[in-house]
Amino acid sequence: DTGVSQNPRHKITKRGQNVTFRCDPISEHNRLYWYRQTLGQGPEFLTYFQNEAQLEKSRLLSDRFSAERPKGSFSTLEIQRTEQGDSAMYLCASSHPGLGLYEQYFGPGTRLTVT
Amino acid sequence: QQQVKQSPQSLIVQKGGIPIINCAYENTAFDYFPWYQQFPGKGPALLIAIRPDVSEKKEGRFTISFNKSAKQFSLHIMDSQPGDSATYFCAASISRNQFYFGTGTSLTVIP
Numbered sequence: 326d327t328g329v330s331q332n333p334r335h336k337i338t339k340r341g342q343n344v345t346f347r348c349d350p351i352s353e354h355n356r357l358y359w360y361r362q363t364l365g366q367g368p369e370f371l372t373y374f375q376n377e378a379q380l381e382k383s384r385l386l387s388d389r390f391s392a393e394r395p396k397g398s399f400s401t402l403e404i405q406r407t408e409q410g411d412s413a414m415y416l417c418a419s420s421h422p423g424l425g426l427y428e429q430y431f432g433p434g435t436r437l438t439v440t
Numbered sequence: 441q442q443q444v445k446q447s448p449q450s451l452i453v454q455k456g457g458i459p460i461i462n463c464a465y466e467n468t469a470f471d472y473f474p475w476y477q478q479f480p481g482k483g484p485a486l487l488i489a490i491r492p493d494v495s496e497k498k499e500g501r502f503t504i505s506f507n508k509s510a511k512q513f514s515l516h517i518m519d520s521q522p523g524d525s526a527t528y529f530c531a532a533s534i535s536r537n538q539f540y541f542g543t544g545t546s547l548t549v550i551p
Contacts, residue, residue, distance in 0.1 A: 381538055
């Protein structure tokens, strides 16, 4: 399967703990996006990378959230000192300018539950 | 502030019917309007997208109608099937940098 992959698929953590999620985009996709989706809502933009550069970050993203894409391939999203309000599905998407003008391909998501 | 407003929240149609989902936006800088389909436990999948210089686009049974002056766009699903039962999201973007999604429409197609 050459789609976007995310790990882990599920994560349960206690409030105050740090968690890290990984996203592996489709090979050669130079853009990578992170979204958060809560039940009954649409995906909410968090941040995106073009290659290894983080180009935009949502103002809604608190300082507890950080994302990296060190070599322009996979990306990690870390949440420090988790809160119950962080419980959500975290989605990753990748795109490439040569494919439908940056058509986004989403991964299956990582579901985070903070207890 | 919701950048893209989507309605209805849920929709039930008979097989063969034509569900219509509507979205509205305010920011005239948006230049790309995609629609996504999402099944439970899966990430969204792109169905069809349109740019504001086009009033209508068809791909298979899916059609987007776009009204630039009204700042509205809609998705029509022709000859709907039970397999189309899913949640549909409209979205808008400026230069594919940041995407703003609607709140979703849960569609149920009754056999």
